[in-house]
Amino acid sequence: MNVADLWRANSVHRAAYVDPGVFALEQERIFRRAWLYVGHESEVPQPGDYVLRRLGPDEVLLVRGEDRSLALLHNRCAHRGARIVAQPAGNTRQFRCPYHAWTYDLDGRLLGMPLPEGYAEKIELGLARVARVESYRGFVFGSHAAQGPGLAEFLGGLASAFDNMLDRAPAGTVSRFGGELRLEYRGNWKMFMENAVDLVHPNFVHRSSVEAARAQPQALAADAMTQQGAQMFLANGLRAPEWDKVPLHAYPGGHVYMGGFYRSGVIAPERADPAYERYRAQLVERHGAEKAAAVLAVDRFNNLVWPTVSVNSRFAALRVVQPLAADRTMVEVQCFRLEGAEAAMHDLTLQFVNLAASPASLVASDDLEIFERCQRGLQSAASDWIDVHRGALADRGQPDGSTLGSGTSELAIRHQFATWLQYMTR
Amino acid sequence: MKDELEAFVLAEARLLDERRFSDWLALFAEDGVYWVPTNPRQASPQEALSLFYEPKPLLAMRVARLERPDMHVQSPASRTVHHVSAVEVGDLEVRSALVVAEWRAGDARWFAARVLHRLRREAQGLRIVLKRVDLIDSEAPQRAIAVPL
Numbered sequence: 001m002n003v004a005d006l007w008r009a010n011s012v013h014r015a016a017y018v019d020p021g022v023f024a025l026e027q028e029r030i031f032r033r034a035w036l037y038v039g040h041e042s043e044v045p046q047p048g049d050y051v052l053r054r055l056g057p058d059e060v061l062l063v064r065g066e067d068r069s070l071a072l073l074h075n076r077c078a079h080r081g082a083r084i085v086a087q088p089a090g091n092t093r094q095f096r097c098p099y100h101a102w103t104y105d106l107d108g109r110l111l112g113m114p115l116p117e118g119y120a121e122k123i124e125l126g127l128a129r130v131a132r133v134e135s136y137r138g139f140v141f142g143s144h145a146a147q148g149p150g151l152a153e154f155l156g157g158l159a160s161a162f163d164n165m166l167d168r169a170p171a172g173t174v175s176r177f178g179g180e181l182r183l184e185y186r187g188n189w190k191m192f193m194e195n196a197v198d199l200v201h202p203n204f205v206h207r208s209s210v211e212a213a214r215a216q217p218q219a220l221a222a223d224a225m226t227q228q229g230a231q232m233f234l235a236n237g238l239r240a241p242e243w244d245k246v247p248l249h250a251y252p253g254g255h256v257y258m259g260g261f262y263r264s265g266v267i268a269p270e271r272a273d274p275a276y277e278r279y280r281a282q283l284v285e286r287h288g289a290e291k292a293a294a295v296l297a298v299d300r301f302n303n304l305v306w307p308t309v310s311v312n313s314r315f316a317a318l319r320v321v322q323p324l325a326a327d328r329t330m331v332e333v334q335c336f337r338l339e340g341a342e343a344a345m346h347d348l349t350l351q352f353v354n355l356a357a358s359p360a361s362l363v364a365s366d367d368l369e370i371f372e373r374c375q376r377g378l379q380s381a382a383s384d385w386i387d388v389h390r391g392a393l394a395d396r397g398q399p400d401g402s403t404l405g406s407g408t409s410e411l412a413i414r415h416q417f418a419t420w421l422q423y424m425t426r
Numbered sequence: 427m428k429d430e431l432e433a434f435v436l437a438e439a440r441l442l443d444e445r446r447f448s449d450w451l452a453l454f455a456e457d458g459v460y461w462v463p464t465n466p467r468q469a470s471p472q473e474a475l476s477l478f479y480e481p482k483p484l485l486a487m488r489v490a491r492l493e494r495p496d497m498h499v500q501s502p503a504s505r506t507v508h509h510v511s512a513v514e515v516g517d518l519e520v521r522s523a524l525v526v527a528e529w530r531a532g533d534a535r536w537f538a539a540r541v542l543h544r545l546r547r548e549a550q551g552l553r554i555v556l557k558r559v560d561l562i563d564s565e566a567p568q569r570a571i572a573v574p575l
Binding site: 177178179180181182183184185186205207208209211212213215216218219222223225226229230233330331333335343346347350351353354355358359360362364365366368369370373 | 462464465471472473474475476477478479481483484486487488490491494496497498499565566567568569570571572
């Protein structure tokens with residue numbers, strides 16, 4: 001089957017989710033071309049610092065060089081192909097292969113090897129470099145394609161998600177902290193990105209956590225961390241007319257965000273809490289009252305940077321999707337310290353992410369279950385086509401090139417597939 | 427007293443296997459916490475993300491949910507065996523090794539951990555102030571975890 005035939009007006013062929021051949025093509029045409037999130041500059045602050053990451057199909061090292069520039073190197077010895085680094089992070093002056101001791105500098109240039117006289121000519125093989133690496137205000141992305149739009153152009157309308165996270169930091173910078181949560185499900189990677197902006201599912205998928213929170217009203221009067229968790233569980237209980245007020249904004253390139261969350265009191269509204277009041281005062285000091293209010297009023301929940309990043313600016317967290325196979329996906333969850341804010345604010349970030357995004361979360365665990373059920377169901381040839389046209393008649397083009405839909409529209413899925421098809425067919 | 431603390435920890439594990447979640451919750455002190463960190467070296471929940479970090483009011487929500495029929499990730503329900511061994515009893519503190527076997531919806535999985543129980547003697551008997559479960563693969567990707575370990 002031709003990949004262009006997997007999408008027709010407002011419906012998608014199930015092969016897009018279950019076919020290993022389609023997955024292999026995605027690896028080549030999407031994950032070896034698009035900008036993919038690889039890490040944050042604060043993870044490699046000093047020369048010689050490195051972290052081991054995935055960049056699409058490959059394992060790479062994000063390295064801070066002697067001159068403080070960033071390098072993105074394949075973690076594969078140029079000699080016999082052994083994986084050089086096995087620790088998730090560290091600091092080094094050089095990379096040395098454990099097999100025959102070929103040694104490389106922080107830019108991946110070959111420094112030396114045993115028995116150079118055994119070769120007819122001087123060997124200059126280095127560690128393969130990823131074609132492009134760029135940082136958007138500290139958030140580092142890599143692309144396996146030498147050609148293509150720059151990172152800022154690629155991010156387009158969704159660069160604002162990172163801007164807003166930085167604006168929320170009293171010192172104007174953020175840094176990674178708290179390690180990572182990792183989730184896995186036996187389902188296709190696209191399901192995560194579709195579900196993150198599907199506002200019809202919460203009332204059904206998350207009903208049990210909504211009711212459990214309603215049965216414990218005393219939690220809303222407990223400590224700030226518990227209160228924040230209970231609010232988050234309760235927010236999934238809104239009905240369709242309320243979700244309709246949460247607009248979806250779809251930008252060229254497959255990016256989508258949903259707004260209106262905090263304004264309509266949908267989730268974790270700002271609290272009258274002394275730590276929060278001190279934080280707000282810090283932001284007023286940094287930005288002035290008017291801009292501080294505007295920064296805090298940005299009320300988006302998930303901001304999706306296609307193909308695989310979900311940014312939550314308000315709770316300073318990222319979720320990064322790692323496709324492993326057509327029917328296997330890992331999600332990495334990371335959070336950030338808003339520099340300059342007091343420790344109580346970081347504690348709230350951590351606990352929000354624990355409760356919302358852990359594989360044991362009352363919310364996320366049911367999402368994972370549903371992804372696995374979809375994958376199982378789609379194995380069946382009962383019907384090949386999946387309809388995603390709900391709300392299509394209400395899509396509204398905007399002057400900035402984006403499309404606006406209501407929170408209950410399947411606009412986001414249609415929009416993601418439009419970009420998917422562009423990448424897959426060229 | 428050594429026998430009493432060991433028996434308490436074994437009974438706590440059995441309540442989970444028997445899915446008597448409300449009775450299990452009642453073993454926690456009002457200020458008790460159930461904690462499964464992502465990093466075995468972390469000294470406090472403020473240092474790193476946690477798979478579970480649940481003071482009793484949040485744990486009560488988890489238990490209330492486990493008793494509902496519309497908890498999709500427990501339809502069908504898990505069956506578990508908590509194998510508790512290498513029990514070392516200190517002063518209102520119990521350290522043990524834990525292996526949990528879980529069977530659900532056609533899949534078997536295993537968890538292995540070191541466990542710390544901090545207990546307090548209250549009017550009604552022993553109560554859990556902290557149950558900390560350090561998985562050997564605490565940083566590994568996990569499929570949905572629906573029942574406490």
